[in-house]
Amino acid sequence: MTTPAGSAPAGKAVVVGGGIAGLACAALLAREGYEVDLFEQHDRVGGRAGSWERDGFRFDTGPSWYLMPEVFDHFFRLLGTTAEDELDLEVLEPGYRVFFEGIREPADVHADQAANEATFEAIEPGAGARLGRYLASARDAYDIATRRFLYSSFQSLVPLARPDVLRRARRLSTLLTTPLEAFVARSFTDRRLRQILGYPAVFLGSSPDRAPSLYHLMSHLDLADGVRYPHGGFARLIDAIALRAEKEGARLHTGATVTAIATEATRRGRARATGVRVLQDGEERDVPADVVVGAADLHHVETRLLPPRLQTYPERWWDRRExxxxxxxxxxxxxxxxxxxxxxxxxxxxxxxxxxxxxxxxxxxxxxxxxxxxxxxxxxxxxxxxxxxxxxxxxxxxxxxxxxxxxxxxxxxxxxxxxxxxxxxxxxxxxxxxxxxxxxxxxxxxxxxxxxxxxHAWSGGALGPAHTLRQSAFLRGRNASRKVAGLYYAGSSTIPGIGLPMCLISAEILVKRLRGDRSTGPLPEPA
Known part of the structure; x- marks a missing residue:
């Protein structure tokens, strides 16, 4: 990855939070030429994607589904490596098993679409062919989302007025305004099949009757693309990204709590981020920076690290969110x-x-x-x-x-x-x-x-703001402060949303924003 001509010159960057989004930001910013310091309050990085060990048992403490493998592949290629080189991945068979209350036999979801169509057909005659059509729709929704929405900062909506989006305008409008539960019910009667197709809403912090049916695209990931597992657990993924960040030159500080974002007034009555205050080993110190990235929980960053007058997302904003x-x-x-x-x-x-x-x-x-x-x-x-x-x-x-x-x-x-x-x-x-x-x-x-x-999870939630219609795409929290220049955000609280792949994408959107790149697709990969 090289910094394009005409982009802002690299300087000093501070990343607040050492979860997967913070580590990804540190790696990409260092690759861009920034001098990067990341501060994580705990003794090890990982955030929600942590690890806990005792008596020979090792547990991932958070994410455990490896979906959207192409997002991980793309991220590692931006850093000059590959997911294949960094991780030992295995496709799970079955991808998962589903038990239903009151029904003795569970249903297995396989890594092969044809096998899943056969499973659906055995449960409900005609459902196999309908699943094929459903997954074709899911694939199309996934493709358009990847090209036009997931990697967009939504600074301008003009790039979204592309022919491929306009051709789907009516359908996208229907998918955004129809709940996933109702969309699934149009094609399937048996509650087991409806539950298998509706449950992905939970991965998005929502429920089938609240999530827009655009998110039926999630079924492409598990029913057609398969579920993978990185041997060594998801802590291995965190270690791989942390190592890449350090190889790019980023400095990762653990046991270091950011207590405030430092700012200075500008001529136009706004403010500019000048760094952070850090508490480490019982002592507070100021760390100067040209760019500050809040990769911790957005509610915490906004309401605890900034004074009320500089909060883009104050407490009253969160009171209206789910x-x-x-x-x-x-x-x-x-x-x-x-x-x-x-x-x-x-x-x-x-x-x-x-x-x-x-x-x-x-x-x-x-x-x-x-x-x-x-x-x-x-x-x-x-x-x-x-x-x-x-x-x-x-x-x-x-x-x-x-x-x-x-x-x-x-x-x-x-x-x-x-x-x-x-x-x-x-x-x-x-x-x-x-x-x-x-x-x-x-x-x-x-x-x-x-x-x-x-x-510091807002409301004690496990995932972040739910993916409802009012909290998706450009209606979700943006990735830059409107009141503090030089302050940016990454992670599950902001665009594009919840999940490990989304957090990696949020780091890439940050880089695009710093470059002045308003395109809607992924960054070009190095040769």
């Missing part, structure tokens, strides 16, 4: 094998409309609750000791820090531990795992209160 769900995480070391569970398993309640209404409207913990279980030891023997399994259970709950914090061996807050107990029993009963509770040799829980305390 958070994605909170989560109770349960990390389990289990004695013996668990062949009943795939690498990824989903557990769907019969009345999941009530399940989502409880989370987003009633602010109640669903009972029973749909949940997700990751068994990485099915693929990766390094994440658990011999003769044992590694389980990661995620229960979506309201984004409410009052639910509490987790702990070791049942020592978390009572509500969190009750949610964990119910999830363990539910997984055992629905999947047919005998004696699961008695076989647990290690247990750790995490609650919404931990997301707030440890990650």
């Amino acid at each position: 958070s994605g769900p909170g989560a109770v995480l349960v990390q389990l070391g289990v004695r013996g094998e668990l062949p009943e569970l795939a690498h990824h398993s989903l557990f769907f309640t019969r009345d999941w409309t009530r399940n989502f209404d409880d989370i987003f409207d009633g602010r109640r913990v669903p009972d029973p609750a749909s949940c997700y279980v990751c068994r990485p030891s099915a693929t990766d023997p390094t994440v658990a000791p011999p003769g044992a399994e590694n389980l990661f259970v995620l229960v979506p709950v309201p984004p409410d820090p009052g639910i509490g914090r987790g702990g070791l061996d049942g020592a978390g807050d009572p509500v969190v531990e009750r949610i964990a107990d119910a999830a363990i029993d539910q997984v055992a009963a629905w999947s047919g795992v005998a004696g699961l509770r008695e076989r647990i040799v290690l247990r750790r829980t995490v609650g919404p209160g931990d997301f707030l305390a440890d990650l």
